[in-house]
Amino acid sequence: EDFCNDDGLVTVFDVSGNKLQGMIPNELALLTTLEVLELNDSDWKGSVLPQAMLSSLSHLEKLSISHGGLGGRVPPELRLLTNLHTLYLDGNRLSGTIPSELFSLTLLEFLALSYNYNLRGTISTAIGQLTQLSLLSLEDNFLSGTIPTEIGLLSNALGHLKLAENDFTGTIPTELGNLQDVTTHVVLHYTRLTGTIPTELGSMAFLEVLRLAGNKALEGPIPTEFDALRHLIKLDVSDTKVDPIVPPLVCDALSVDHRKFQLNVPCTGGSPEATLSICNCCTGCSSRTSDHDDDVLGEDDDEYIEGQDDDDYAMGDDDEFGHDLMPPPVTDDLEDPDNETGEDDDDNEE
Numbered sequence: 403e404d405f406c407n408d409d410g411l412v413t414v415f416d417v418s419g420n421k422l423q424g425m426i427p428n429e430l431a432l433l434t435t436l437e438v439l440e441l442n443d444s445d446w447k448g449s450v451l452p453q454a455m456l457s458s459l460s461h462l463e464k465l466s467i468s469h470g471g472l473g474g475r476v477p478p479e480l481r482l483l484t485n486l487h488t489l490y491l492d493g494n495r496l497s498g499t500i501p502s503e504l505f506s507l508t509l510l511e512f513l514a515l516s517y518n519y520n521l522r523g524t525i526s527t528a529i530g531q532l533t534q535l536s537l538l539s540l541e542d543n544f545l546s547g548t549i550p551t552e553i554g555l556l557s558n559a560l561g562h563l564k565l566a567e568n569d570f571t572g573t574i575p576t577e578l579g580n581l582q583d584v585t586t587h588v589v590l591h592y593t594r595l596t597g598t599i600p601t602e603l604g605s606m607a608f609l610e611v612l613r614l615a616g617n618k619a620l621e622g623p624i625p626t627e628f629d630a631l632r633h634l635i636k637l638d639v640s641d642t643k644v645d646p647i648v649p650p651l652v653c654d655a656l657s658v659d660h661r662k663f664q665l666n667v668p669c670t671g672g673s674p675e676a677t678l679s680i681c682n683c684c685t686g687c688s689s690r691t692s693d694h695d696d697d698v699l700g701e702d703d704d705e706y707i708e709g710q711d712d713d714d715y716a717m718g719d720d721d722e723f724g725h726d727l728m729p730p731p732v733t734d735d736l737e738d739p740d741n742e743t744g745e746d747d748d749d750n751e752e
Contacts, residue, residue, distance in 0.1 A: 411435040418442035418466070425449045431458040440466045448473030448495060456482050468514070469493035476515065478503040488512040492539065499523030500545075505531050516541035516564065523547075530555040539564040541589070548572035549590075554580040564589040566613065573597035574614075579605040591615040591638065598622030599644065604630050615640045615666065624648055629655035638666040 405414040412433050422444040430439070431454040439462060449472060456479040465483065468490045475498035476491065486507050497520035504513075505528035513535060515521060521543035529538075530552030536559045545568040553563065554577025561584050570593040578588065579602025586608050596619040603612070604627025612634065614620060621643035628634070629651040639646075646667035648656075656663045 407435060413461075414438040416440040417444070420444065423447065426452055426455070428452045428454050431455040434458055435461055437461050438464045440464070441470055442466055442468045442490075443470070445471045446473075447471060450474035451477050451479075453477065453479055456480060459483065461485060464488040466490040467494070472496055475499075476501055476504065476521070480504055481506050483507065484509070486510060490514045492516045492518070494518050496521060500525065500540075502526040502528050505529055508532060508534070510535055511559065512537045514539040515543070518543055521545060525550050527552045529553060532556060533558050535560050536584075537562045537564075540568065541565065542567045544569055546570065549575055549595075551575045551577040554578055557581050557583060560585055562587040562589075566591045566593060568593050570594060571596070574600055574603075576600040576602045579603055582606050582608075584608060586610045586633070589613045591617070593617060595620055599625055599639075601625040601627045604628050606631065608633050610634060611636045613638045614642060614644075617642050620644055624652060626651055628652045631655070634663065636664045636666075638664075640666040640668055642668055644668065 405412060405416075407413050413435055415430070415433060415436055416438065418440045419442065422441070424447060426441065426446055426449045430436075431452065436459050439459070446467075451467075451472070451474075456477060460482065462483050463485050464487060466488065469492075472491065472494035474496065476496055478501040480486070480489070480501070481503035484507065487509055488511060489504075489507075490512065492514040493516070496515065496518040499522055500515065505526055508531055510532050511534050513532070514537065516539040519542055521540070523545065524547035525540070525545060527550050529550055532538075533556060535556050538553075538556075538560065539562065541564050545565075547570065549565065549570055549572070553560075554575060557580050560581055563578075563581070563585060564587065566589045570590075572595065574590065574595055574597065578585075579600060582605045585606055587610060588603075588606075589611070591613045592615065595614070595617040598621060599614065603609070604625055607630065609631050610633050613636070615638045618641065620639070623645045624637070624639070624647075626649045628637075629649070632655065634656060644667065648665065648667075
């Protein structure tokens with residue numbers, strides 16, 4: 403890879419994986435021709451992004467500081483990076499709210515602020531301006547309010563929508579059904595959502611993974627409109643009040659071409675460890691601990707289920723930069739400083 407342009411000026415600065423320590427140097431602001439800046443997998447000691455750097459790097463297209471120990475707030479000055487296509491600040495110690503100025507970066511394709519654990523507030527309705535967005539990952543924070551209906555405007559490119567393990571309330575927006583041409587992953591588990599599964603989600607023709615587990619007040623049937631989801635391989639509504647009986651039309655549709663389809667549904671009765679049904683296509687509840695596991699799972703399904711969470715993190719070919727969204731190592735200094743009682747933690751665990 404070329405790190406300089408034809409004039410010999412630095413365009414790429416990548417020191418990821420070197421476990422650097424200290425503060426992010428202000429001198430990076432002198433590299434005014436930078437297009438890519440990657441400082442991943444280091445310990446920046448709670449350092450904040452230098453304002454001088456943000457105001458000088460006007461050519462920057464990719465800023466990636468994942469698992470870097472960044473602290474403070476998400477700076478509104480990020481709005482100055484008007485050429486930014488990729489912003490990865492996941493796995494840090496950022497706190498406060500997501501500034502609305504961030505949503506003025508209309509060229510953004512990848513936005514990840516997941517696994518900061520302390521980001522609060524709501525998602526601005528200005529999210530609808532990011533029409534080029536391919537990845538929106540805000541998992542494992544303390545975001546609240548309703549999921550903006552404006553996300554339904556991101557129908558040009560949004561492949562992965564990951565908002566799991568936050569404190570959202572309200573219903574699943576029916577407008578998500580507008581994401582019918584590109585969206586493959588919708589990850590909303592453990593977010594306190596209520597109501598029913600919108601029938602409009604049956605319009606998401608390329609949907610592969612839908613995770614709604616842990617939304618304890620989510621109820622109603624699995625929509626019959628899901629018979630149109632011919633690419634669906636994983637539907638997780640466990641730990642909800644959703645009716646575990648799959649409509650026959652949906653079951654028939656999901657069984658075509660011998661596709662592997664994994665369904666996790668809530669079950670009643672039995673021992674606590676036998677409350678989850680995992681199968682290719684069920685019309686009722688069964689337990690992995692029963693004597694009929696082989697009948698339910700099939701010979702090859704155990705290997706598939708063992709890696710069932712992989713799709714939540716690995717972006718694969720969908721992310722041209724090959725960035726894996728993984729939680730940072732758990733350490734004591736990542737605890738929420740404002741949560742002295744720890745009451746919120748129980749509600750935010752899967």
